[in-house]
Amino acid sequence: MFEVLFQNVKDKISLTSDEEELAKTLFIPKKLKKKQYLLQQDDVCKYLTIVEKGVLRSYTVDDAGTEHILQLALEGHWVTDMYSFLSQEPAIYNIDAVEDSELLLITNRSLDELYEKIPKFERFFRLLGQKNILSLQRRLTGSLSFTAEDKYLQLTKNFPDLLNRVPQHMIASYLGITRETLSRIKKNLLKDH
Amino acid sequence: MFEVLFQNVKDKISLTSDEEELAKTLFIPKKLKKKQYLLQQDDVCKYLTIVEKGVLRSYTVDDAGTEHILQLALEGHWVTDMYSFLSQEPAIYNIDAVEDSELLLITNRSLDELYEKIPKFERFFRLLGQKNILSLQRRLTGSLSFTAEDKYLQLTKNFPDLLNRVPQHMIASYLGITRETLSRIKKNLLKDH
């Protein structure tokens, strides 16, 4: 159950087995079936979550009812509504499961305890944040400067695994285009092959 | 010279005056005139920078020669090409001064020293990263779901100061639209007032 978490942690800092045991007590295991919510808009986001198995997505829903996916989180990725989690204000994102998933959750309080008892985790989450910023910046730059087709090609190159595990209309939403447009883009790419 | 930096730091952690003195020795003051580069694409980014006075921008230039602004950094904001700074690979962003500016630079090496000698800075940069992620997420969500006009309104609400200090064509670039479109949007908003 904790393999993915600790693999993730050990990439960045090293832990004694005591520390590992302590850390384990602070996370709450949880399973989610496909389409079940982990968080709904307007609720307060109580947890920071790492995906041990499966896929989660975080997304907003606009006035027209269209979903806009901020994040698609495979194994080893962390998800939360950061603003709501930190401020305890209502969330603006929804989070649900794209596949049946296994998760580890940690509350704000437990996270503080983790920082206090194992200060190395300050470093861990600093480094995790850095990686996160990097990928957000890349995505934003892409969304400012690329055409729909280029954005799709970028994605196939960087995250080919997403394409197999996530329905195409969610890929479209993640890219900020409609399902129809993505369908036509793929058709075009085959043609020019 | 160091006021903005330490204000920024003290919002998140507290420092003894010894620590403050030590930290001061690790930053390099630098002035930049309007339009001067701090970093050019393909060079290696040696510094993490905080703006003490003035405005910097980081941006890419596409094949057609069009600029796409990732960040507009006023006083108290941090700028770098994160990927290049961390990996020492060539940068993909340019950074230059929008106004005459005063900066504090820190190298990767000095930053490591800072973490080592004052571990509280792990926490500081973790918290700074969090704030950064928040604003990147908000901007990305906006760029996925908003029209050009909504993006502009969002900006006027959240960062009204930018509008006075940054030429309009840079605002457009930051929003991911053309100068012409922004001009027409403003005209429209006046009409409907």
Next chain:
DNA sequence: CGCGGGTTTGATGATGCTCAAGCCCGGTGG
């Protein structure tokens, strides 16, 4: 077999881009 989720296709239209020209204003030099 029929249903539901997901994808595809076509016709039409809006949003925002491109290109080209003109305007406004502050600064510089004759």
Next chain:
DNA sequence: CCACCGGGCTTGAGCATCATCAAACCCGCG
């Protein structure tokens, strides 16, 4: 003091990309 220049902003006409709406299709599953 005026003329000119340049940077930035505006305006217009035409066009491309992508969205919308509606319908059909595909396929795995109860």
